[in-house]
Amino acid sequence: MPERLFVCTPSKLGAYADCPRRYRYSYVDRPAPPKGPPWAHNSLGASVHNALKNWYALPADRRRPEALPTLLKGTWVREGYRDDEQERDAYRRALAWLESYVDTLEPGADPVGVERVVAVKTAVLAFNGRADRIDARPGPAGPELVIVDYKTGRAGLDADDARGSQALALYAYAAERVFRRPCRRVELHHLPTGTVAAHEHTPESLARQVARAEDTARDIMAAERAVADGADADEAFPTTPGPRCGWCDYRRTCPAGAEAPGKEPWAALERPTGPAPDAG
Numbered sequence: 001m002p003e004r005l006f007v008c009t010p011s012k013l014g015a016y017a018d019c020p021r022r023y024r025y026s027y028v029d030r031p032a033p034p035k036g037p038p039w040a041h042n043s044l045g046a047s048v049h050n051a052l053k054n055w056y057a058l059p060a061d062r063r064r065p066e067a068l069p070t071l072l073k074g075t076w077v078r079e080g081y082r083d084d085e086q087e088r089d090a091y092r093r094a095l096a097w098l099e100s101y102v103d104t105l106e107p108g109a110d111p112v113g114v115e116r117v118v119a120v121k122t123a124v125l126a127f128n129g130r131a132d133r134i135d136a137r138p139g140p141a142g143p144e145l146v147i148v149d150y151k152t153g154r155a156g157l158d159a160d161d162a163r164g165s166q167a168l169a170l171y172a173y174a175a176e177r178v179f180r181r182p183c184r185r186v187e188l189h190h191l192p193t194g195t196v197a198a199h200e201h202t203p204e205s206l207a208r209q210v211a212r213a214e215d216t217a218r219d220i221m222a223a224e225r226a227v228a229d230g231a232d233a234d235e236a237f238p239t240t241p242g243p244r245c246g247w248c249d250y251r252r253t254c255p256a257g258a259e260a261p262g263k264e265p266w267a268a269l270e271r272p273t274g275p276a277p278d279a280g
């Protein structure tokens with residue numbers, strides 16, 4: 001019998017790579033342990049992502065900055081803020097980011113995909129993921145695809161972040177196969193600073209990222225099999241305590257997390273730099 005493919009998204013692989021125990025709480029334990037309260041930075045990220053999605057749903061001649069307040073109000077997620085004043089401040093900030101950002105977009109240009117799901121199978125993985133945007137841009141041998149990922153979190157994204165992002169590489173690998181067009185360039189669009197961090201992959205660098213994702217998938221399947229065969233689930237999915245525990249949804253459930261100082265749900269808004277989680 002061929003081995004079952006590991007069905008995954010970038011967040012599923014990322015959860016295990018960050019902390020096997022967090023992976024277990026999210027994807028294995030049923031019922032799943034309760035999560036902590038919603039995070040304001042996630043609300044802000046989701047609001048901005050959805051406003052940009054709806055921007056592209058407008059006819060090209062209605063994509064004007066005046067449309068942004070309505071779009072943002074329509075997608076605004078209220079959860080996690082300290083109070084109304086902080087939420088209003090975040091809304092004003094988000095609107096200003098969007099106004100500056102749409103100013104940089106080519107008028108009337110329609111991406112190949114917006115919030116587009118791309119899926120691909122390898123020998124080990126059945127991967128699917130939702131890319132924020134897939135652009136078509138002229139290349140030396142015809143149009144090439146570009147993966148665009150919006151970021152609203154911590155400052156300081158650079159080419160290394162774009163190069164190292166397994167999610168972006170997997171989107172590129174999948175998009176190239178779904179659309180049958182080259183897709184090597186990946187870009188992180190950081191709205192708060194208006195900067196773009198980019199990386200040009202090669203077929204080899206994409207293959208390396210896929211191989212790494214497959215290694216992670218094999219580790220996950222081995223851990224799941226071990227538990228099914230009677231191994232201690234705590235040993236099969238160990239904790240990896242570190243600074244990210246403060247931001248972990250399962251801090252209250254996890255024995256290692258209980259020792260980490262918790263963050264207020266709005267803490268990442270007040271701390272724009274440093275190892276705060278990415279919002280989006």
Ligand code: SF4
Nearest residue numbers: 019022245248254257
């Ligand atoms: S609190 Fe830390 S160690 Fe525990 S699951 Fe979350 S990230 Fe892992």
